[in-house]
Amino acid sequence: MKIIIIGGGLVGSLAAVFLGQKGHEVHLYEYRQDPRGTTLNEGRSINLALSMRGRTALRAVGLEKIVLQKAIPMDGRMIHKTDGTTSSITYDPVLKNCIYSVGRKHLNELLLDEAENSPNVHLHFGKKLLKVNVSSGTITLKVPDGATEEVKGDLIIGADGAHSAVRRDLMKATPVTFSQTYIDHGYLELSIPPENNHMMAPNHLHIWPRGKFMMIALPNLDGSWTVTLFMPLSSFTTLRATKDILGFFQTHFSDAVELIGADRLVRTFMANEASHLVSIKCSKYHYGSKVVIIGDAAHAMVPFFGQGMNAGFEDCTILNDLLHNHDYSVNRALELFSIKRNPDAEAICDLAMYNYIEMRDLVNRKSFIIRKTVDNMLYRIVGSKWVPLYQSVTFTNMNYNQCLKNKKRQDSVIRKASLFALAAGTVSVAVFLLPKIMTGHSPLPNDFCSAHG
């Protein structure tokens, strides 16, 4: 098959690797320049958390080991309290799984290199998609000299991100139920320089949860940390002057001022606008046997479960399996991809939205620690029958929708068990007290009894 991939980011380049290895003629078009050999970082997050679904996809193309060699394991969350004290919450005390901090640019370059290893994969940079004719499978590109170029393929894969042009043209051609939700919160990236690395507990994802907002930090290979502040967009706009920025940080993130450095903090704050966060759902990912969208183009999510890249990589695994299943025509494979993947993609979009509340607020509460303890105890005892939500999403390949359903079932069991425990407690007290009261041998203090005659 001649396959056209639009988008040379993480998901597009992994798709090229998958399909190149299967011997297809693959043409990947990316509107940016080749990132290899540039130092540019175009406003995308610098590092990401790689977990099981991403690893499974990389393993399938033989790249898992090489990626993990340059990844930093994170076994738990390190919670920074307002007073500067910290405490660690392990991600998976039962099976000891961890997540990995990987550099976006490094991973992208590695995937592009690997894609080019197949002689049948052709990478085209600096060519921007203008239009997709979804019924004929023809794309129109704007090439660097300003002219346009038409290319026809048997299959067009749109891996062109949240603002996908492929999706736009897919939606023009067929009725698609679609939603995009901008949340009220935005984000700004800061950084801790390598010289302050010794002040950060290694092998953790650091979180400063503050109820209505939060900050997180992931480690980089050079010893630096990428710090991201998430908060209401309206709060960002109130922080314009040096004294406001420093005042805000000294109040809420006092330890971070030293880590980042006051000067660097203010400079970054003043030079950048907060970025928006969008969640995108789409009811159907394909058109006939000609077009399919994957990754953020199909299901962009807010970044709070660390699953955006992992879900996109899992799309590649699933689509590759369906396309090479001899029971299915291409048409049927794409149709099954839409049907099978949609409930899972919508589930992880919802879970990611919910996890923001957990990360910025709940993680700080006693009830969160108690629930995690109960969950992990049950996980230890009954094993795969009680995989806690975080673990099932992050450390298994279980369908996201199944993870969500299990979580709801677990919540209901815990709710009923708590009620039962409360009732049992009440009954025990009653059984203990009543006979004594009836026989006059009250276990209650004398003055209590006497007051009641």
Add this chain to the structure above:
Amino acid sequence: MKIIIIGGGLVGSLAAVFLGQKGHEVHLYEYRQDPRGTTLNEGRSINLALSMRGRTALRAVGLEKIVLQKAIPMDGRMIHKTDGTTSSITYDPVLKNCIYSVGRKHLNELLLDEAENSPNVHLHFGKKLLKVNVSSGTITLKVPDGATEEVKGDLIIGADGAHSAVRRDLMKATPVTFSQTYIDHGYLELSIPPENNHMMAPNHLHIWPRGKFMMIALPNLDGSWTVTLFMPLSSFTTLRATKDILGFFQTHFSDAVELIGADRLVRTFMANEASHLVSIKCSKYHYGSKVVIIGDAAHAMVPFFGQGMNAGFEDCTILNDLLHNHDYSVNRALELFSIKRNPDAEAICDLAMYNYIEMRDLVNRKSFIIRKTVDNMLYRIVGSKWVPLYQSVTFTNMNYNQCLKNKKRQDSVIRKASLFALAAGTVSVAVFLLPKIMTGHSPLPNDFCSAHG
């Protein structure tokens, strides 16, 4: 102000009338040809139900009376049962309000004529919007000879329908939370010829509710009726052959076969595809002081509450009021339009979706009639404190969101009252029975008592 209106349908042409009367320089662009003097009907519904909000807007520009002269009053629903019997349910037994069937083409032409009465209103047909530059307020049009034309205005109003190009460019310029939902049901328009008019009860909106699907009919001035069949798209695809179509109608709409005529029925069915139904919500309708969207462009809804046109006309009233309120700059007026109108628009979109279930199913149940009776009794007794949902949406200018809130409150009151009635009933029975049982004078049959010793 120089105001550009995109779209010369019902809402765009009414907006032109409003703003022309205020003395603005108005340029309206419509990609179709001038409908006046053509017989074309481009796949849009032929007639619509005009109710209070639409009348209020028409009254404000002095057109209500002339519109009502060529409108057909409908006081109630005429329900057609499967056996061919019919029964009428009055819309507003308390205040005797009715809705009006109006012809889309007639109303559109009347509004265009009225707009042109202002020397400062200019209508441009056959010019298609290609692009809006929302920050400069410049539009690019494709003119009939294929060339492009640029026009700049102080304000651009997008009244260009559910697939609005103005909205598309607004969404490119600023983060907008947006959703479009295609429902599983589609529709097909049929018609009853004037010669069968005598077989239809006049002054009613006719409904054939069938649970999972339904058919409705609205009268036209020439004695014909426009009939619309709504049902799952998957069901339409099973009706391809003459015998299947006739079999389906004879089973479910036996009286309609005679009304429409078997030949005409099959012919229309075979010559047309079912159309899709979409519901669209959008979080923000404006950009700075330059662009605003109204009508279906801002809030397309499914047609089951008969409020699409009425809500669009109400947009014109509200926007006109805000723009000419001297307390507000244009920027502020548009901002207020977004803030004020969004919850109401989303409420009517939801209500319209819900009303499909009511029309195709509930309307056929005893509980529906009982609830309507209770609602109308309370309406008669407590007046404006208990305006039933249908009445508040259709016969008042109450904010849609308030209508929805009232309905929820009413449901809750009725639920509690029913529970109370049930409890009171149980208590009465107990009070009546218990003393007799205790004293041996049971009011129960003797054999019942003897069986229990």
